[in-house]
Amino acid sequence: MRKLALPSLAGVILLVYPLMVRNRFFLHLSVMVLLYALLGVSWNLLGGYTGQISFGHAAFFGTGAYTSTLLLLRFGISPWLGMLVGAVLALLLSLPLGWLTFRLRGPYFALSTLAFAEIVRVIVYNWDTLTGGGDGLNISTDLGGVVRFYYIILALTVAALLVAGACVRSRWGYFLNAIREDEDAAEALGVPATRMKVIVLAISAFFVAIGGSFFASYQLYINPDLVYESQISIQMIVVTIVGGIGTLEGPVVGALIIVPLSEYFRSLSPVANPLIYGLFIVVFMLFLPQGIVSGVQRLLTRRTAAVADQHVSASV
Amino acid sequence: MSLLQVAGLTCRFGGLVAVNRFDFAVESGEIVGLIGPNGAGKTTVFSLLTGFLRPDGGHIVFDGTPLAGMAPHEICLRGMVRTFQNLKPFPRLTIRENVMVGAMARTAERKLSTRYADEALELMGLADMANRMPNELPIGHLKMLEMAKALATLPRLLLLDEPYAGLTPSEGAQLGDLLQQIRKKGVTICLIEHVMRFVMAVCDRVVVLHHGEKIAEGNPTAVASDPMVIKAYLGRAYAGS
Numbered sequence: 001m002r003k004l005a006l007p008s009l010a011g012v013i014l015l016v017y018p019l020m021v022r023n024r025f026f027l028h029l030s031v032m033v034l035l036y037a038l039l040g041v042s043w044n045l046l047g048g049y050t051g052q053i054s055f056g057h058a059a060f061f062g063t064g065a066y067t068s069t070l071l072l073l074r075f076g077i078s079p080w081l082g083m084l085v086g087a088v089l090a091l092l093l094s095l096p097l098g099w100l101t102f103r104l105r106g107p108y109f110a111l112s113t114l115a116f117a118e119i120v121r122v123i124v125y126n127w128d129t130l131t132g133g134g135d136g137l138n139i140s141t142d143l144g145g146v147v148r149f150y151y152i153i154l155a156l157t158v159a160a161l162l163v164a165g166a167c168v169r170s171r172w173g174y175f176l177n178a179i180r181e182d183e184d185a186a187e188a189l190g191v192p193a194t195r196m197k198v199i200v201l202a203i204s205a206f207f208v209a210i211g212g213s214f215f216a217s218y219q220l221y222i223n224p225d226l227v228y229e230s231q232i233s234i235q236m237i238v239v240t241i242v243g244g245i246g247t248l249e250g251p252v253v254g255a256l257i258i259v260p261l262s263e264y265f266r267s268l269s270p271v272a273n274p275l276i277y278g279l280f281i282v283v284f285m286l287f288l289p290q291g292i293v294s295g296v297q298r299l300l301t302r303r304t305a306a307v308a309d310q311h312v313s314a315s316v
Numbered sequence: 317m318s319l320l321q322v323a324g325l326t327c328r329f330g331g332l333v334a335v336n337r338f339d340f341a342v343e344s345g346e347i348v349g350l351i352g353p354n355g356a357g358k359t360t361v362f363s364l365l366t367g368f369l370r371p372d373g374g375h376i377v378f379d380g381t382p383l384a385g386m387a388p389h390e391i392c393l394r395g396m397v398r399t400f401q402n403l404k405p406f407p408r409l410t411i412r413e414n415v416m417v418g419a420m421a422r423t424a425e426r427k428l429s430t431r432y433a434d435e436a437l438e439l440m441g442l443a444d445m446a447n448r449m450p451n452e453l454p455i456g457h458l459k460m461l462e463m464a465k466a467l468a469t470l471p472r473l474l475l476l477d478e479p480y481a482g483l484t485p486s487e488g489a490q491l492g493d494l495l496q497q498i499r500k501k502g503v504t505i506c507l508i509e510h511v512m513r514f515v516m517a518v519c520d521r522v523v524v525l526h527h528g529e530k531i532a533e534g535n536p537t538a539v540a541s542d543p544m545v546i547k548a549y550l551g552r553a554y555a556g557s
Contacts, residue, residue: 190421
């Protein structure tokens with residue numbers, strides 16, 4: 001029962017939050033926090049649990065954004081249906097990338113994700129008859145207020161968490177961990193490493209595209225620099241690492257800290273923002289390299305260990 | 317029919333012929349030793365058998381099925397599993413979780429896989445430390461862990477790459493008994509080892525590899541006195557005496 005107490009409390013707070021807080025900026029901030037939590041959770045499944053670092057997840061984000069927006073603008077298809085189409089498209093896009101690069105060991109996957117995202121961005125940029133090129137795409141339909149979007153992204157993020165949780169608690173959890181720790185040893189013990197990596201990349205791409213599609217419908221305007229930008233890929237990584245890579249809650253905690261902070265730094269000084277932000281991350285990495293969740297866990301176990309030691313010495 | 321039948325196995329690295337037309341068979345229930353000087357190609361043979369390297373020629377038939385083109389995990393699930401010469405624990409998993417990986421690959425049913433893992437831990441004497449992390453264990457136990465991980469996949473043929481090296485004398489003495497117990501459970505064993513005393517004590521049969529070629533084969537005592545083998549290990553001067 002105690003195990004369920006914290007999540008249910010958090011659930012109630014998250015549900016009533018928009019009814020209590022009327023401030024539009026705080027609501028917007030919450031939407032962005034939840035969006036980056038979704039992206040971080042998706043990235044973490046591949047990067048944290050499986051150890052396959054992607055620097056190019058913006059490719060899937062942008063694909064989700066463009067697919068649902070184009071379906072809406074060209075064919076009048078609801079963006080919520082388009083979101084699903086975009087996610088499937090991103091999943092299909094991830095398959096050749098994974099199939100080609102996951103056979104190689106070492107940094108090849110990480111490097112090719114960089115190139116991959118750039119290729120997709122350049123294609124979208126130049127295919128202006130379809131995508132509107134650098135001018136971007138405008139959605140003039142009213143898709144609802146910020147409270148509605150808050151509940152939608154809350155549901156999507158919870159869905160991503162449930163799927164990621166189901167993955168890592170099943171036998172896949174053992175496989176992914178083993179692949180991250182030592183791929184040869186995992187293969188030798190019967191783990192289909194390449195297939196598992198391709199599947200996890202596909203799941204990860206699927207949910208990131210959902211995030212991209214949501215972002216487009218929420219912002220009502222997209223262009224290649226906005227949704228295919230490397231900053232998007234980087235932010236997913238930062239959120240995950242700060243929160244705790246390879247933990248389920250990590251990216252959520254990371255988003256809760258990083259998204260408001262980067263907003264705050266941006267409001268301080270638009271020019272110095274990247275500098276301050278970068279410094280913050282360096283300092284963070286120096287003092288909490290395992291991320292907040294693992295750091296807190298270690299602190300707690302150390303304290304319980306200390307208490308146990310006291311008991312032992314007291315009884316002696 | 318033999319459990320494992322290898323014919324004409326060949327592997328080249330550039331100009332170097334690491335394994336040359338190697339013929340080899342393992343019968344069900346045997347403990348076979350694969351010996352030879354450093355660089356003879358023993359580990360390469362293991363890597364070829366388990367799909368980590370693609371042979372340049374030859375056939376491998378395991379349990380009646382040709383293994384050509386199969387990935388390591390497929391070969392493992394068919395019942396042939398290897399350990400590595402350099403230890404490969406999963407450092408951030410507990411001992412039990414380490415062993416669970418292979419058991420989970422064998423069956424999706426958690427009840428069964430937990431049983432396989434527990435049996436392997438018990439057999440290798442690791443049950444007491446199942447919740448510890450690998451870095452808390454001494455080398456001897458880590459070597460047992462490697463074998464437990466492999467056993468949890470329920471192999472029919474276990475390939476051990478230098479299981480004796482690095483053990484203390486008392487651990488080494490236990491290893492012989494352990495291998496007999498593993499054999500009693502119906503697992504055939506093929507091992508690479510340098511320590512001749514150990515090989516002579518536990519192996520029913522040995523195969524000697526030198527420069528990638530088989531130079532001798534037979535019961536351990538006969539092979540140890542074979543002039544060809546002595547020459548390969550110690551040089552020509554000792555072969556005549």
